[in-house]
Amino acid sequence: MSSKNVVVAVSALPTILDILLRFALLAPSIGDAYRKIIDALHKDGQITTDEWTKRKAGYITEMGSDAWQTDPPVVPVIPTE
Amino acid sequence: MRRNTAVMMLFVLVLASISCSVLRQGADPVLTRAEQTYDVAFWSVTALFQAEKAIPEIDKLVPGSHAAVEKMRMEAPAIFMAGMNALDAYRLSKGDKQKADLTDALAVIQVLANDASSWLTKINKVKEVK
Numbered sequence: 048m049s050s051k052n053v054v055v056a057v058s059a060l061p062t063i064l065d066i067l068l069r070f071a072l073l074a075p076s077i078g079d080a081y082r083k084i085i086d087a088l089h090k091d092g093q094i095t096t097d098e099w100t101k102r103k104a105g106y107i108t109e110m111g112s113d114a115w116q117t118d119p120p121v122v123p124v125i126p127t128e
Numbered sequence: 129m130r131r132n133t134a135v136m137m138l139f140v141l142v143l144a145s146i147s148c149s150v151l152r153q154g155a156d157p158v159l160t161r162a163e164q165t166y167d168v169a170f171w172s173v174t175a176l177f178q179a180e181k182a183i184p185e186i187d188k189l190v191p192g193s194h195a196a197v198e199k200m201r202m203e204a205p206a207i208f209m210a211g212m213n214a215l216d217a218y219r220l221s222k223g224d225k226q227k228a229d230l231t232d233a234l235a236v237i238q239v240l241a242n243d244a245s246s247w248l249t250k251i252n253k254v255k256e257v258k
Contacts, residue, residue, distance in 0.1 A: 080175035087167035092155030094163060099219065103212055106170060110205050114177040117201045 158227060159218060165234050166211055169241035173204055176244040179251045189254045193247060200247075204240060211237050 094102065109115065151160055180186055180197045187194035214233035218226040 080171040080178065083171040084168050087164050087171070090160060090164050090167075091150065091152040093159040096219070099163075099215075102167075106208065106212065109170075109174055110208070114174065114181050115201060115205070117198050 169237045172241045173244040176248045190250045207236055
């Protein structure tokens with residue numbers, strides 16, 4: 048395999064991965080979070096400051112979501128007479 | 129089992145692709161890869177948290193999973209906030225110290241993401257059976 052072919056193969060890798068991941072999206076257990084992983088794959092440069100600010104707000108909002116919360120601590124029941 | 133392996137392989141391919149994809153001219157490779165790593169890790173951890181919450185009896189089906197995921201829920205916000213701060217600092221000043229701090233923060237994030245994908249694979253396997 049020539050070095051040119053290797054470069055082409057490496058360049059095509061994100062596209063191949065994208066196709067594989069799109070197949071994975073058909074699985075019912077895979078949702079929005081996976082789509083965001085695919086979006087990350089399409090990046091070819093850093094995002095703008097405005098976009099970074101928006102993205103940070105999105106991360107913080109997600110961290111406040113129910114999925115990120117620990118279960119409430121179990122309060123021991125003290126027997127009363 | 130076959131699909132379980134496929135999901136794991138996809139995670140490996142996703143992480144591998146981060147170091148292989150082509151950047152546009154003028155892009156800062158450190159910042160771009162840091163943002164990608166952060167994004168992939170954050171949403172992998174979120175996917176685990178969502179999947180774990182969706183099955184109330186998960187600890188019976190995947191022993192030890194609830195305690196492990198709860199521990200990650202306690203640790204993850206501080207780890208991702210530290211990564212966010214390191215990214216902010218590197219955006220402002222691309223010095224050696226900021227770069228080193230960013231690399232350190234991302235290393236911790238990657239460990240968390242690897243744990244998350246490992247548990248997610250086990251949980252997905254149970255969801256397929258159900």
